Amino acid sequence: MKNAIIYIHGKGGSAAESAHYKPLFPDDEVIGLDYKTFTPWETGKEIHHAVIELKAEYDHVILIANSIGAYFSMNADIGAQLDKAYFISPIVDMERLITDRMAWANVTEDELKEKGFIAT
Numbered sequence: 001m002k003n004a005i006i007y008i009h010g011k012g013g014s015a016a017e018s019a020h021y022k023p024l025f026p027d028d029e030v031i032g033l034d035y036k037t038f039t040p041w042e043t044g045k046e047i048h049h050a051v052i053e054l055k056a057e058y059d060h061v062i063l064i065a066n067s068i069g070a071y072f073s074m075n076a077d078i079g080a081q082l083d084k085a086y087f088i089s090p091i092v093d094m095e096r097l098i099t100d101r102m103a104w105a106n107v108t109e110d111e112l113k114e115k116g117f118i119a120t
Helices: 015-024 040-057 068-074 094-104 109-115
Strands: 003-008 029-033 060-066 084-088
Touching: 003 015, 003 040, 003 068, 015 029, 015 060, 029 040, 040 060, 040 068, 060 068, 068 084, 068 094, 094 109
Parallel strands: 003 029, 003 060, 060 084
Antiparallel strands: none
């Protein structure tokens, strides 16, 4: 039985952080995803594709996601492909944090989707 552990880092993190989890899963393949985008819809797609590829190669896929990586993962539509998911986050309601910050900056979701990035 082949198991893959996919690690999704938080803001400012890196896929290399996945090495921290190798001792916890010594018999499994621990893989860090070094995503290239930074919006929920784009990064969700990256995560989705990575998990689909892993599911084709491994019997079981387990997700470990940290901070904003957990939020991105929740937007990736991967629940059916996962056997377990571990979310590590100091923020209980990431969506509320993001929408509150957007409101403070007078930015709508449609504006953000259209522009892709808005400095605040």
